Amino acid sequence: MTAIGQDIAKAASLLRKGALVAIPTETVYGLAANGLDEQAAAGIFAAKERPRFDPLILHVATKKQAKKYVSEWPDWAEKLATAFWPGPLTLLLPKKPKVPDLITSGLPRVALRVPRHSITLALLQQLDFPLAAPSANPFGYMSPTKAVHVKAQLEGKVAYILEGDAAEVGVESTIVGEENGKICVYRLGGLAVETLEEILGPVEVKPHSASDPSAPGMLKSHYAPLKPIRLGSIEKLLKEYPNEVPGVLSFSKSYNLQQGKNLVLSPEESLQEAAAHLFSYMRQLDDDPTITCILAEKVPNVGIGRAINDRLQRATVKREASNES
Ligand code: TXA
Ligand code: MG
Numbered sequence: 001m002t003a004i005g006q007d008i009a010k011a012a013s014l015l016r017k018g019a020l021v022a023i024p025t026e027t028v029y030g031l032a033a034n035g036l037d038e039q040a041a042a043g044i045f046a047a048k049e050r051p052r053f054d055p056l057i058l059h060v061a062t063k064k065q066a067k068k069y070v071s072e073w074p075d076w077a078e079k080l081a082t083a084f085w086p087g088p089l090t091l092l093l094p095k096k097p098k099v100p101d102l103i104t105s106g107l108p109r110v111a112l113r114v115p116r117h118s119i120t121l122a123l124l125q126q127l128d129f130p131l132a133a134p135s136a137n138p139f140g141y142m143s144p145t146k147a148v149h150v151k152a153q154l155e156g157k158v159a160y161i162l163e164g165d166a167a168e169v170g171v172e173s174t175i176v177g178e179e180n181g182k183i184c185v186y187r188l189g190g191l192a193v194e195t196l197e198e199i200l201g202p203v204e205v206k207p208h209s210a211s212d213p214s215a216p217g218m219l220k221s222h223y224a225p226l227k228p229i230r231l232g233s234i235e236k237l238l239k240e241y242p243n244e245v246p247g248v249l250s251f252s253k254s255y256n257l258q259q260g261k262n263l264v265l266s267p268e269e270s271l272q273e274a275a276a277h278l279f280s281y282m283r284q285l286d287d288d289p290t291i292t293c294i295l296a297e298k299v300p301n302v303g304i305g306r307a308i309n310d311r312l313q314r315a316t317v318k319r320e321a322s323n324e325s
Pocket of ligand 1: 090104173
């Protein structure tokens with residue numbers, strides 16, 4: 001049985017021994033190991049059944065620590081780190097040789113982030129190494145926003161689950177790097193593009209590559225429930241699939257259903273609230289044995305809404321059609 005608790009010293013001691021520990025962050029829960037120890041980090045890939053071409057983010061307690069792992073710290077990185085760390089922002093920067101190739105999947109840059117969560121920051125402050133941590137879900141499945149989600153999926157594969165509240169942001173960090181002199185957003189996430197642009201001016205949002213695994217972040221199929229999920233106008237989808245028992249995931253409206261279940265992401269139309277509920281509501285519908293498919297609608301495509309729509313879109317792509325292994 002994997003224990004859940006708030007014992008930071010126990011988590012630190014397990015991590016020092018090379019074990020895997022799940023950690024709370026403001027975005028989603030992470031599955032952490034010593035990021036300088038290849039063997040410990042290899043355990044992450046095994047537990048998640050994650051292909052080794054998908055690199056890991058290093059989590060540190062401060063900007064100063066982040067600088068220890070990069071060979072360049074450009075002005076834009078200084079500005080963003082000062083404005084948004086701790087927070088849902090990951091910076092991609094040229095790595096120093098001491099960062100193991102397993103962490104970056106052999107790529108020249110390393111991903112770094114200071115998470116905004118008091119328990120995890122306290123843990124990081126006790127360690128003299130960074131924590132490599134992908135989202136704590138089996139590869140391709142939805143990210144966990146509660147400790148119980150981690151337990152349900154990684155029981156026995158993780159030594160300890162450090163418990164915090166439900167993740168406050170609910171979608172993963174925004175990943176930012178520089179390419180040919182331009183600042184690029186490689187993954188839409190918890191920090192809105194508009195908020196980044198207030199600091200940096202216009203940035204480029206790179207359409208995520210469907211098939212090039214060396215491109216940061218994103219495979220076409222990801223964040224997916226096990227049940228079929230369809231995205232569109234709920235009214236149209238209900239007519240199109242009359243024989244399904246639907247699990248409806250709507251933004252703010254409630255639908256009168258003859259059968260099935262409707263979960264509303266934010267009756268008040270708050271995109272923040274919708275993001276915080278997204279993965280746990282998708283899970284609830286996925287886990288409900290009476291429901292045969294999930295019908296979802298997009299949310300307004302602004303701010304964190306862009307990250308929500310990105311996750312919904314990726315969730316609808318069939319696993320077989322993707323390049324997941
Ligand atoms: O909010 C988050 O970022 C969460 C929490 C736990 O911090 N972590 C997370 O990690 O979402 P993960 O592994 O599920 O997604 C990180 C993405 C990967 O898909 C990977 O492709 C990209 O970041 N990435 C990491 N290191 C990279 C690198 N060196 N070069 C390019 N892309 C990288
Ligand atoms: Mg992930």
